[in-house]
Amino acid sequence: MQLSDAQLTTEGLEAEGHGRILLIACGALAHEILALKRANGWDHMDLQCLPAKLHLYPEKITQEVAAAVTAHRADYARIFVVYADCGTGGLLQAKCAELGVEMVAGPHCYAFYEGLDRFAAHDDEISAFYLTDFLVRQFDAFVWKPMGLDRHPELRDMIFGNYTKLVYQAQTDDASLRAKAESCAARLGLAYEYRFTGYGDLKTSLEEQAVKL
Incomplete structure (x- = not known):
């Protein structure tokens, strides 16, 4: 399945087929969930993704997830929501x-990608700005343009003045994404830190769901 980040940002992904379990997820997690499904042969799990841009309006996430659950629950034995609290x-x-x-479980995807316990152990989490693979690829769409930095770059220091570093939590080992993430840090005037997290607790959460009857 070929999915563009632009599609996942604005449109999401409709479920195909009628597996035993439906995953209702954020579009920013689609590539990772599909990779885990392929690697583990989870053919009994279907995926529906809501538009990733909902993270720009977190007050809408709850109602959109609820609507998706209501629309599909009659077609599936179980539904699992692949969102954390997410604001x-x-x-x-x-x-x-x-x-x-x-x-x-968890406050956001940055925590469950790294693992909740390891993420909580960082004493500088409050002053770190986080990017994942998806957000590195979609940096302009999710950060630069919505914050108005494309039109008013002078806002950068006001918006990011209390941050000390940009942390790139990498799900894949991709040199081009590492270079882009480092460039994003420079554009924001922040120090750069790279952490390879892989899929973290996302993988273990889906493994637990996959074996439930």
Whole structure:
């Protein structure tokens, strides 16, 4: 399946087929989830992705996830929500509990990619700006343009003045993405740190779901 980041940002991905389990996920996780499905032969798991751009409006995430669950629950034995809290202030977790579906644990994808315990151990997390593979590829669409830096670069120091570094959490070992991430750090005037996380707790969460009947 060939998916463009632009499609995943603005349109998401509709589920195909009727496997036993439906994963409702953020479009920013699509490539990683599909890679895990292929590698592990999880053909009984279908994937539907909501547009990644919802992260620009986190107050909309809960209602969109709830609508997707309601639309598809009759077609699947189980639904698993592949979002963390993602800026919903606990509302998504409460809604998933109300709907009787499970979701990924953690505050956001940066934490579950690195592993919740390892992420929590960093004492400078509050002053770090994080990018994943998807966000490196979509840096202009998710950071530079929405924050108005393409039109008003003088806003950079005001917006990022309290950050000390950019942390690139890499899911894949890709030299071109490393170079682009380092360039992103330079554009923001931040120090650069590279961490290879792989799939982290995303992988273990999906493994747990894959074996549930």
